[in-house]
Amino acid sequence: MENRDTNSKRRSEKNIGNLLISSLWNWSLSNSHRSKFFSKICFYFLIASIRRIYMRAKIRGRIPAVLAISPTMRCNYDCMGCYSRDRVYNNELTTEEFDSVLTEAEKLGFSTVVVTGGEPFIRQDTLNLMEKHKRLLFVTITNGSLISFESAKRISESGNIVTLVSIEGFVSDTDFRRNEGAHEVAIRTFDYLRKAGAFFGFAATNTTANIENLASDEFVDRMVASGCAVGFFTEYIPCGPDPRFDWVLSELQRESFREQVLEIRNEKSIIVVQFPHDEYGKDNICSAAGRASLHINSQGEVEPCPFVSISWENIRKGGLVSACKSPFLRAIREHSELLQRKDLACSLFEHFEEIKILSLQFNNIQIGKRKKNY
Numbered sequence: 001m002e003n004r005d006t007n008s009k010r011r012s013e014k015n016i017g018n019l020l021i022s023s024l025w026n027w028s029l030s031n032s033h034r035s036k037f038f039s040k041i042c043f044y045f046l047i048a049s050i051r052r053i054y055m056r057a058k059i060r061g062r063i064p065a066v067l068a069i070s071p072t073m074r075c076n077y078d079c080m081g082c083y084s085r086d087r088v089y090n091n092e093l094t095t096e097e098f099d100s101v102l103t104e105a106e107k108l109g110f111s112t113v114v115v116t117g118g119e120p121f122i123r124q125d126t127l128n129l130m131e132k133h134k135r136l137l138f139v140t141i142t143n144g145s146l147i148s149f150e151s152a153k154r155i156s157e158s159g160n161i162v163t164l165v166s167i168e169g170f171v172s173d174t175d176f177r178r179n180e181g182a183h184e185v186a187i188r189t190f191d192y193l194r195k196a197g198a199f200f201g202f203a204a205t206n207t208t209a210n211i212e213n214l215a216s217d218e219f220v221d222r223m224v225a226s227g228c229a230v231g232f233f234t235e236y237i238p239c240g241p242d243p244r245f246d247w248v249l250s251e252l253q254r255e256s257f258r259e260q261v262l263e264i265r266n267e268k269s270i271i272v273v274q275f276p277h278d279e280y281g282k283d284n285i286c287s288a289a290g291r292a293s294l295h296i297n298s299q300g301e302v303e304p305c306p307f308v309s310i311s312w313e314n315i316r317k318g319g320l321v322s323a324c325k326s327p328f329l330r331a332i333r334e335h336s337e338l339l340q341r342k343d344l345a346c347s348l349f350e351h352f353e354e355i356k357i358l359s360l361q362f363n364n365i366q367i368g369k370r371k372k373n374y
């Protein structure tokens, strides 16, 4: 019995890439359209990983597998505690610039592009560009309000887009933190995506206010019934213009939620990913700052992750190659203590002041706003 428990626990401890592939695999088993989606993604992942090895040697830089990009910081919602609400809205990447980052990402061997923001679908070109760059897997996080049934069909037909619709639990949790009616909108979007045959899931932010509901069987069962094949739980980080320190989970809450996550993986027909646990791995080192991912903001600034708006390069000057060769990101990686989290879910945010000091040795540094110290 003990052996069986240990084995199932080991099975449920996987990295994010493997978790995503597992959920795609489970989802793909039911029909040939889905199996085609799955095989194509695996094939492109393989090509990208070979290309990455070659390009790393060629450019003498570190090319992570995942590019996170916020093509816009504009949004039609105003959610409480959103980290992006005090970012700059103007001087966005043009369509040509957005397109060229994606072309370069393919050439360099990135395999996955996480599209976030702001609300990514507020830009009319976001879906067009995802459809165009078929060799990249797009994981798009959205509030869902701008996805019509027609766009859900396009998402499904494109065959390279995973849509994560944000929801905070039940109606009261979601409408409390997001706009009134946001829960209904999310459920409607799940409906469109399911009917269109797309691969999709939910994204929820864990806070002290909704953690019990998120961990409940009822919530997870509802997400499965809505057609979600995957779910991302991200722990709240107290940043942005109105940080809610009372929403930060205690270590006890965090660990007890971890147990629930491992149980869900073993017992429910959905794969769930938990940040920070699945991002940090056993060595407790964050995978951002170019280790496994980096972030490009809406103005082209290269940032270690979306939560830490400090940058040294802009892809408008040096392209994505400059991000992969960034001395600033390398300096963060060389100070591994900056990548180790303590009380919060994000080590880089927790070490914001030290990173700011580290950044001062570089010129032209762009430092985003941070209202309060934690």
Ligand SMILES: C[S@@+](CC[C@H](N)C(=O)[O-])C[C@H]1O[C@@H](n2cnc3c(N)ncnc32)[C@H](O)[C@@H]1O
Residues within 6 Å of the ligand: 075, 081, 082, 083, 084, 116, 117, 118, 119, 120, 141, 142, 143, 165, 166, 167, 203, 204, 205, 234, 235, 236, 237, 238, 239, 240
């Ligand atoms: C910033 S939003 C952008 C995409 C889209 N507008 C949406 O809401 O899904 C991406 C995800 O980050 C989450 N988020 C926002 N502020 C956060 C914070 N301070 N800590 C952790 N997650 C946060 C949101 O709930 C959402 O699931």
Ligand code: SF4
Residues within 6 Å of the ligand: 075, 076, 077, 078, 079, 082, 083, 084, 085, 117, 118, 119, 143, 178
């Ligand atoms: S969480 Fe998403 S929908 Fe809400 S304000 Fe932030 S960017 Fe907009």
